[in-house]
Every structure is written in C-alpha cells, then in structure tokens.
Amino acid sequence: MDTPTDEAAARAIQDRLRTRVVLDETGPPPGTGLVTGVDVAYDDERNIVAAAAVVLDAATLAVVEEATAVGQVAFPYVPGLLAFREIPTVLAALEQLTSGPGLVVCDGYGQAHPRRFGLASHLGVLTGLPVIGVAKNPFTFTYAQPGTRRGDSSPLLADGGDVVGRALRTQESVKPVYVSVGHRVSLDNACAHTLHLASAYRLPETTRRADALCRRALREATLAVPGS
DNA sequence: GCGACAG
DNA sequence: ATCTTGTCGC
Numbered sequence: 001m002d003t004p005t006d007e008a009a010a011r012a013i014q015d016r017l018r019t020r021v022v023l024d025e026t027g028p029p030p031g032t033g034l035v036t037g038v039d040v041a042y043d044d045e046r047n048i049v050a051a052a053a054v055v056l057d058a059a060t061l062a063v064v065e066e067a068t069a070v071g072q073v074a075f076p077y078v079p080g081l082l083a084f085r086e087i088p089t090v091l092a093a094l095e096q097l098t099s100g101p102g103l104v105v106c107d108g109y110g111q112a113h114p115r116r117f118g119l120a121s122h123l124g125v126l127t128g129l130p131v132i133g134v135a136k137n138p139f140t141f142t143y144a145q146p147g148t149r150r151g152d153s154s155p156l157l158a159d160g161g162d163v164v165g166r167a168l169r170t171q172e173s174v175k176p177v178y179v180s181v182g183h184r185v186s187l188d189n190a191c192a193h194t195l196h197l198a199s200a201y202r203l204p205e206t207t208r209r210a211d212a213l214c215r216r217a218l219r220e221a222t223l224a225v226p227g228s
Numbered sequence: 229g230c231g232a233c234a235g
Numbered sequence: 236a237t238c239t240t241g242t243c244g245c
Contacts, residue, residue: 040235
C-alpha cells in the first residue's frame with residue numbers, strides 16, 4: 001500500500017479506491033471453509049507495529065495457520081484514516097499465509113466510515129478478498145439499544161440516516177459489537193459470521209486470536225531489535 | 229474555533 | 236491503541 005504524505009492525500013486515495021468496493025455479493029456462508037482474523041499492536045516508544053493473521057477452520061474454529069509481520073509505523077492515528085496506519089503491516093502478514101484466507105475479519109469498520117471506506121473496505125479492495133469489520137466502539141454513529149438477547153441487533157446510522165452497519169449483541173446482556181460490511185459480503189451475512197465466531201465471548205474468535213498473537217509478536221520484536 | 233472520534 | 240493489581244466468578 002502506498003503511504004500518503006499527508007491527510008489530504010490520504011482522503012484522496014480513499015475517494016479513489018472507494019469506487020472499487022463491491023457491495024452486491026453475499027459472500028461465503030458462515031461455518032464453512034476458512035475465516036481469518038487480522039489485528040495489530042503498537043509500541044509507540046520504538047514506533048513499531050506488529051500485525052497478525054490467524055486462519056481458523058470456520059466449522060470448528062480450530063487454528064489452521066498463523067502469520068505475523070513487524071514494521072515501522074508509517075502514519076499517525078487520525079480518525080477516519082486508520083487504514084493507512086494498519087494495512088501495510090497487515091498485508092505483509094497476510095502475504096505470508098500459505099492457505100487462502102477465506103473471509104477476513106478485522107477490527108474496525110468497513111462502510112461505517114465518514115467516506116464509506118474504512119479499514120475493512122480498504123483491505124478488501126487491496127486484496128480482492130471478502131472482508132467484514134467488527135468494531136468494539138460505535139465511533140460517531142448512532143443506534144437504538146438492541147435487545148438483550150444474543151443475536152439481537154439494531155441499525156447503525158450515520159448522519160443523514162444512512163444505515164452503515166449494525167449494532168449486534170453477541171452475548172446476552174453484554175455490550176454489542178459494531179458490524180459493518182467491508183467488501184464482497186452482505187450485512188446480513190457479516191452479522192451471521194460474527195455471531196458464529198462469537199459463540200463464547202463478546203468478540204469474534206478470529207479477533208481474539210489475532211489480538212493475542214500480534215501482542216506476542218510485538219513483545220518478541222521489541223526484545224529482538226536492540227542488538228542489531 | 230473547539231471537541232469528539234475505529235485502533 | 237496503551238498505561239495497569241487485585242479480584243470476583245465459573
């Protein structure tokens with residue numbers, strides 16, 4: 001991924017790439033094939049970022065393959081421009097996989113984005129893979145509190161009323177997660193995948209595995225760098 | 229202009 | 236994201 005020099009350039013890239021997002025495909029059915037979780041962790045001291053990609057068997061949620069990558073942080077955190085900070089290293093991790101990733105689940109948003117081009121959509125366009133976004137926070141979007149039962153949901157709304165995703169309750173009486181479509185997956189299917197992957201905890205198993213792995217990769221990378 | 233704001 | 240102990244509960 002080309003790293004833009006400034007925020008204006010970054011927004012221009014988003015506006016150009018967003019035209020390539022595919023929203024009229026349903027995507028693979030939940031519970032079959034492979035599902036890959038990606039996540040990154042930062043070390044602000046050393047300006048290092050570690051990414052992880054964990055491939056799961058969608059039927060059993062067993063780990064099939066893991067990959068990590070470490071790099072320099074190339075872009076600051078700016079709300080709306082998160083992809084430029086995370087994607088380069090995530091791509092490096094994905095490229096090391098020997099298995100096809102299948103559906104990719106990432107932290108953050110896809111269509112739920114100021115310019116409808118969040119992390120999940122960006123990653124989808126760059127890889128061509130079906131991608132969904134499952135975020136832990138609602139960002140600036142609004143929603144009515146969904147029911148308290150697992151599977152209950154309510155539309156995630158942008159200013160102006162556009163439905164950009166869904167607040168989905170993955171566990172009884174636990175704060176919902178915020179699901180949005182990234183690329184080549186319908187919102188209904190994205191939620192079905194999320195529910196399937198979050199059968200035991202609030203967050204999808206893909207996210208939990210990737211989170212644990214990138215933190216471990218960051219620890220090990222931080223210790224290895226000093227010498228050479 | 230100021231604050232809020234995925235990770 | 237990250238800084239962070241003990242503690243309550245299955």
